[in-house]
Amino acid sequence: MADEETAPEQGELAITRTGDKLRLAREAAGLSLADVATRTRITQRHLDAIEKSDFSELPGRTYVTGFARAYARAVDLPETEIAASIRRELEEDQYGARPVYEAYEPTDPARLPTARLTWTLVIIALLLVSAYGVWRFLSVEPDEALIAAQNQAAEDSEAPATQAATATAPAKTGASVAANAPVVLTGLSEVWIGFDDAKGKTENWRTLDPGETYEVPAAYIEQFTLRTSIPQALKVTVGGRDVGPIGPADTLVKGISLKPADLVARAGGGTAATAPAATPAPKTAR
Structure with missing residues (x-):
């Protein structure tokens, strides 16, 4: 009788690893490993390794703790406690795996x-x-292959009529704006931006982090046009005035004039003046 009564306790105590807690919380929430991967943007292979407490499959100690915290947030577990448990398990694995000290005689x-x-x-x-x-x-380093693919996709899909539209005169607008008004780009989320020369070749590019601002140099305003693959992640202001979206969401746009008057014209509905090319941005796995 005593053995039968203690059996359930032993079964409960068997679940002591942090990976088991995360897996049980995921299953209780009705989530698959793919769902957690989508929420955390961590590969399923690494999430599976965390559930199995197989830390040798992960890049390093810092990544183990960071991945576990993200996993905990995705399944509504206290991330601080999960991180502390993971660190304890790392210490146990590290010291438990060390060989027994053996005296070494260098003169032998x-x-x-x-x-x-x-x-x-x-x-x-x-x-x-x-x-x-x-x-x-x-x-x-930024993914230059992705940038090249996006540029090529825009060039291949751009129709002659669109090319002709880009050469039209600047739009007329009733709103007055100083010719030297500052043009500021702000990343709402991580976003890649490029600056094209008169031939449509991307000469300069950079990535804006969420909340990062970049004031476009005066030389860029005169010489280049703007392109980006995630228009909804980029906020454009002229003299502090938001000009609104520069293209459809998740679409590669280019040929966006950086001149203050043209940007303000976009805010007033004069988007025909810039006529940027818009093509679906290629999707890549991160």
Whole structure:
């Protein structure tokens, strides 16, 4: 009888890993792993590794804690507690996996590492450093392949009539605006912007973080036009005046005149003056 009564407690105590808590909360909320991946923008492979407490599959200690906190938010668990539990498990895994200390006598030739072993370790270390450098470059630098694909998509899909429309005269507007009024771009979310020359070639580009502002230089206003692939994520103001959306959502637009008068004309309904090209932006996996 005593064994039967204690059996349920042992079953409950078996669930002690943080990954089990996250998985049970996800299942209780009726979410799939793909749903959590969509909410957190973390790959399913990494989420699965967290549920299994298999931290060796993740890039590093900082990422383990950050991914676990994001997972906790997605399933309405206290992220601070989850992060603390994850850190404890990392410490346990780190110290539990250490080999038992064994005395080392450096003067004993039989215990000294051979030259081949030394060179092997050096080569492995160099490969790891190179791999880390490549990973950092790919994770920090903007995706130039995506930019090139967006530019090519706009060029291929642009009709001759659209090209002719871009050469029309500036729109007439009743609103007065100073020719040197500051043009400021603000990222509402992370957004890529490019500046095209007279031939439509993107000469300069940058990425704005959420809340970051960028005042367009006077030389850019005269020489370039604006393009972006997420118009709804970009706020454009002229002398502090919001000119409104510069194109349909999730659409690659280009040929947006940066001249203050043209931008104010857009706010007043004179969008025909700039006639930016609009094509669906290619979707890529992050």
